[in-house]
Every structure is written in structure tokens, then in C-alpha cells.
Amino acid sequence: MDFSLNDDQRAIADMATSLFSDSGSDEALIAFDESGKTTMDDLWQSCIETGLHALYLPEQFGGSELGMTELMLVLEAQGAALGQVPLWRHQIAAAAIAKFGNEALYPLVHSAASAELLFTLSQADQTRARDVTVKADTTPDGYLLNGRVEGLPEGNSANIAIISIETVEGILPAILDLSAKGIQKVEGVFTQGEGIADLALDNVIIPRTHALSVEAVEWLEVHSIAAQASIQLGVSSQQIKRTVEYINERVQFGRPIAQFQAVQMTMADCHIALEALRSSLWHLCYRLDAGLPAQSEALAVAWQACEAGHSIGHKAQHVHGGFGVDITYPIHRFLYWSRALSLGLGGSRAVLEKLGDWLAINDKLGWKYDLDENTTV
Structure with a gap:
């Protein structure tokens, strides 16, 4: 490669x-x-x-x-x-x-x-183990929406959002004008400081053309995973870099703690987790750019991003000792971001369940060959 x-x-x-x-x-x-x-x-x-x-x-x-x-x-x-x-x-x-x-x-x-409007999307209904909470009744001209969208990222400032709605045709992504009549917002701040909003939809009307096709569901999911995993790669990489700098400066028992075997092995585990995420993410992005199916690859990357973010984040906090729990010291921000990204991805357990469901109904090694398992070449 x-x-x-x-x-x-x-x-x-x-x-x-x-x-x-x-x-x-x-x-x-x-x-x-x-x-x-x-x-x-x-x-x-x-x-x-x-x-x-x-x-x-x-x-x-x-x-x-x-x-x-x-x-x-x-x-x-x-x-x-x-x-x-x-x-x-x-x-x-x-x-x-x-x-x-x-x-x-x-x-x-x-x-x-042109940046005239700010767009956002809520992928939570697709990545978390929960039901879609916005119901859509069919009208002659479109859909009548009722329900809640919880924790919409940038919901406090965005103009347009793509949300998931439950229709008679199935789960569809829908374009929602956040200034539309019938939308009530409760604004808040997410784990890492990002602005969010809970939306309550009361008889909100959208045109039928504002509901995208069912094919958009998987497209949005795999691209959202690739994007969040990319951010996690940067967060974890910088987290490791800062931690390595710290352990080379922090002296205990007369020598830098970077010379202690336990600390060295801890940081080696972090580096392995980071590079495993990097290689699988590159593979996913290659498949997306090449127009190849990538649902199983995306779920595998999502799991790795959740696991790597958790493992690297907590190991980095641990070797920082007391500084790791001091919010006046910057390293805690990286853990906050890793936790927020993991929540956005759905969490490792829910993602692993989805990957298991995919494997149960697919007889191809999509992560490697895209061939039937019994095919020989």
C-alpha cells in the first residue's frame, strides 16, 4: 500500500x-x-x-x-x-x-x-441503537413532521439541516429549514464545546422534494463516519505528540518518565492504535473516492475510531498524572473531543452490533476482496 x-x-x-x-x-x-x-x-x-x-x-x-x-x-x-x-x-x-x-x-x-447558508446534519438516528423519533405523515404536497431531533450539532446556528424521518416508504433523510414554522429549539453545548440544539417539531410541513432517496441513507452514514474518524485521527495524533513531549520533560526518581518501561509500552500501545485507525481510514476513503461499496469498511473504521479515541485518550491522561485531571492544563480538551466523536459515531458497542448484523447477511469479504468467500483466483 x-x-x-x-x-x-x-x-x-x-x-x-x-x-x-x-x-x-x-x-x-x-x-x-x-x-x-x-x-x-x-x-x-x-x-x-x-x-x-x-x-x-x-x-x-x-x-x-x-x-x-x-x-x-x-x-x-x-x-x-x-x-x-x-x-x-x-x-x-x-x-x-x-x-x-x-x-x-x-x-x-x-x-x-458561497457560505450564504450554513448546513448541518443529524446522523444520530442512524448510528445509535435507537428509533427515529420524527414521524412523517404524507400530505398531497409533501410531509407533515412531528417529533424530536435531539442534540442537533450546530442546531443553534445552522440554517439548513438534514434529519432522518420515518415515512411509509421507510427511513429517509429530509432537508429541514430550521426557520420553518412549528420548530422550537432548546440550545445547549456539547461535550467538547460545540453548539447544539434539541428540536421539537410540531406539524412542520416540508415539500416532497425535500425528502431524499433511500440510497442517501447509507451514503450519509459512511461519509459521516469517514469525516468523524478523520477528525479523531488528528485529535489522537496531537494527543500522542503532546504526551510524548511531556514524558520526556517530566522527571521522576532522577530521570524522565519516558525512560520507564511501563510508560514506553503504554505509548507504544497508543501508537499502534493510531496507525491501525490511519490505515483503515485511508482504505475507506480510497473506496469512497473510487465509488466502491464501503458500508462494512465504514463500520469497522467507526469502531476503531471509538476504541482508539477511548484508549489513547485515557492512556494520555493517565501518564500525565495530576496534570491530566487539571482543567487549566490543555490535555483534557483532547479527551473531551474524543468522547464527543465517539458519541457522534454511536459508540463502539452499537457500531460493533451493526457490523455484526451486516456480516450476518453478507457472504462477501467486503473489507478485503469484494469476492464470494468460496471464490478462488
Whole structure:
């Protein structure tokens, strides 16, 4: 396998790293915490000015039409800097509308590419072990929505959201104007400081064209997993880097604790978990860019992201000793982000159950060959 970047990808990665690193200093993160804001407005404006907010959108709508691999590199840089901006949901939601919506919805995609409107999505109903809580009754012109959307990311600031609705045709992703009549919001803040909102929908009417096809359900799921795992890769990578710097400076019993075998083996376990996530994530992004089926690969990556985030996060906290539980010291922020990402992915147990369900009805080794198990070549 060749994990080297081409020149264009390297340029994107370097630009994203440079852009996010300025906002990821300890001083900048402390100032952001004290501001009480849930979005780094200046950083988001820089993302818009450099086109990172529309990197994955089709060129016909004003985007750069790059692949999931390029978006992965940007999100990894965002995770490393703990950049609180709505990069991935804005793009994945708009890209889903471009791919599965009709021409009447294309102006929405243009508005996403120009950053005139902010998009978000709630994938919780698909990744968590729970029922969809928004019921849709069919009307002559569309759907009548009633129910709740809990913890919608960026629900406090977004204009357009994609949510899951239960219809007679099955579970469908639906485009919801968050300013529509009949929507009540209760705003809050998520684990890592991201703005969220609970929505109560009371007889909200949407046109039939605002319900995307059933094929969009899996597309949104696998792309949401790839995006969140990319951020987790950046979070965990920076977490390990900071921890290695700390254990080389922290002296106990007359020598740096990095020389203790137990600490060395702990950090080796962290590095192995990180690289396992990296290789499986690259494979997933390759398959998405190549248009190959990737549901089992995505679920495997989701499980690895949950497990790696938990394992690396707690090991990093542990070897920091008392500093690990001091919220005036920056390392705790990375654990908060890992926990939030794990919740967004559904948690390792629920994801593993979904992967088991997939394996129970599929007789192909999709993660490796895409061939029948009894096929010989």
C-alpha cells in the first residue's frame, strides 16, 4: 500500500495545517473557552476564504470537487488543532443534496458553496441503537413532521439541516429549514464545546422534494463516519505528540518518565492504535473516492475510531498524572473531543452490533476482496 500524498494533496494538507495551527495554540484555546462562543468565527471565515468549506462540493455549484481523501487531510488538521468550525457537516450535507436532490434543490447547494447558508446534519438516528423519533405523515404536497431531533450539532446556528424521518416508504433523510414554522429549539453545548440544539417539531410541513432517496441513507452514514474518524485521527495524533513531549520533560526518581518501561509500552500501545485507525481510514476513503461499496469498511473504521479515541485518550491522561485531571492544563480538551466523536459515531458497542448484523447477511469479504468467500483466483 502506498500512503504517500501527491503534490496537490500535500499542498492541501500543508495549507490546512498552517491555517488551523494558528488557532490551536493553548492560549488561543483558552481565549476561545473564555469567550463563551461555540464556533471560532475568525477561523470559519478563513476556511471560507480559502475554499476549505466547499472542498468536497461539485465544481458546478462553486466547490472544488475534490475527494474524501483530500477532505480527510483537512479534517485531520482540524482535529489536531481542535478547531471548532462546522467543516464536515456543512459539506457532507450539501454534497448529499447535490447527489440525491433534484434541480429544484440546486440553489441550496450554491448557497452552501458561497457560505450564504450554513448546513448541518443529524446522523444520530442512524448510528445509535435507537428509533427515529420524527414521524412523517404524507400530505398531497409533501410531509407533515412531528417529533424530536435531539442534540442537533450546530442546531443553534445552522440554517439548513438534514434529519432522518420515518415515512411509509421507510427511513429517509429530509432537508429541514430550521426557520420553518412549528420548530422550537432548546440550545445547549456539547461535550467538547460545540453548539447544539434539541428540536421539537410540531406539524412542520416540508415539500416532497425535500425528502431524499433511500440510497442517501447509507451514503450519509459512511461519509459521516469517514469525516468523524478523520477528525479523531488528528485529535489522537496531537494527543500522542503532546504526551510524548511531556514524558520526556517530566522527571521522576532522577530521570524522565519516558525512560520507564511501563510508560514506553503504554505509548507504544497508543501508537499502534493510531496507525491501525490511519490505515483503515485511508482504505475507506480510497473506496469512497473510487465509488466502491464501503458500508462494512465504514463500520469497522467507526469502531476503531471509538476504541482508539477511548484508549489513547485515557492512556494520555493517565501518564500525565495530576496534570491530566487539571482543567487549566490543555490535555483534557483532547479527551473531551474524543468522547464527543465517539458519541457522534454511536459508540463502539452499537457500531460493533451493526457490523455484526451486516456480516450476518453478507457472504462477501467486503473489507478485503469484494469476492464470494468460496471464490478462488
